[in-house]
Amino acid sequence: GAGEEVEADARLFIERLVKERADLIKERGERAFSPLMGVVMREFRGRVDGGKLASWLKEEIERSLKGG
Numbered sequence: 001g002a003g004e005e006v007e008a009d010a011r012l013f014i015e016r017l018v019k020e021r022a023d024l025i026k027e028r029g030e031r032a033f034s035p036l037m038g039v040v041m042r043e044f045r046g047r048v049d050g051g052k053l054a055s056w057l058k059e060e061i062e063r064s065l066k067g068g
Helices: 002-020 022-044 050-065
Strands: none
Touching (some): 002 022, 022 050
16 A cells, blocks of 8 residues: 555665765764654654654664674
């Protein structure tokens, strides 16, 4: 359904954002979460559950920090 589509968009957006901001993440590690979460929320607030967005973003940041 439409909700699933928006969620798929959000996941892609997060993956792309984390790749684009790899330098910030390298520099700040876990502390990069807040500024990036702000960007994600601006884009998807009210359309995707904030808890889901946060957990996907955390996953992507951790993956990025592991060098993947």
